[in-house]
Amino acid sequence: MIHSQPNRIGLTSRQTLLLVVAGTLLWFLAAVLLRIVAPRGALEGGMRAITYALVIPGTFPFILVTKWFVSLRDNQMALGIAVATTTALLIDGIVVAWFPLIYGGHLPQVTNCAAIILWGAGIALLLGFLMNKEAVR
Numbered sequence: 001m002i003h004s005q006p007n008r009i010g011l012t013s014r015q016t017l018l019l020v021v022a023g024t025l026l027w028f029l030a031a032v033l034l035r036i037v038a039p040r041g042a043l044e045g046g047m048r049a050i051t052y053a054l055v056i057p058g059t060f061p062f063i064l065v066t067k068w069f070v071s072l073r074d075n076q077m078a079l080g081i082a083v084a085t086t087t088a089l090l091i092d093g094i095v096v097a098w099f100p101l102i103y104g105g106h107l108p109q110v111t112n113c114a115a116i117i118l119w120g121a122g123i124a125l126l127l128g129f130l131m132n133k134e135a136v137r
Contacts, residue, residue: 010079018070019080023087026062030088030120031095031102034113038104043112052119059123063131074133081128085121092117 004012011019037043042051063081066072072080095102096114103113 009083011076011083015070015072015076015080016083019066019083020087022062022066022069023084024091026066026084026124027088027091027117030117031113034103034116038109038113043109043116048112051116055116055120056123059120059127063124063127067131074131076132078125078129078132081124081131085124085128088117089121092121 004014009016034043037051041047063077066081066084067077070080092114096110100106100110103110
């Protein structure tokens with residue numbers, strides 16, 4: 001049974017597990033999307049700036065769905081999104097090093113995909129911190 005008591009970082013075991021699942025799903029969805037749009041030039045030239053800009057509003061729904069899916073309290077947003085984002089970044093690092101074919105297999109497409117994953121992770125962390133609220137006392 002998954003414990004409902006907070007662990008040492010202030011999340012329950014259930015929340016932590018669900019955040020890892022959410023981070024994995026986020027990475028997977030981003031990888032599929034990038035695999036589709038990268039060969040079409042979305043990460044090159046002038047389109048790169050547009051794609052990067054679209055990541056900002058595109059990440060916000062993920063934050064809201066994660067909050068709901070994991071039952072994060074307002075004061076757990078920064079930490080919860082950090083756990084999910086860490087999961088996505090760990091997967092991205094493994095993919096770039098050992099499975100670059102997932103991102104297309106050749107440079108610069110692999111590096112462009114990894115770079116936008118990093119950008120999206122930064123945006124997710126920023127949104128998590130901005131949405132975090134102090135605990136009600």
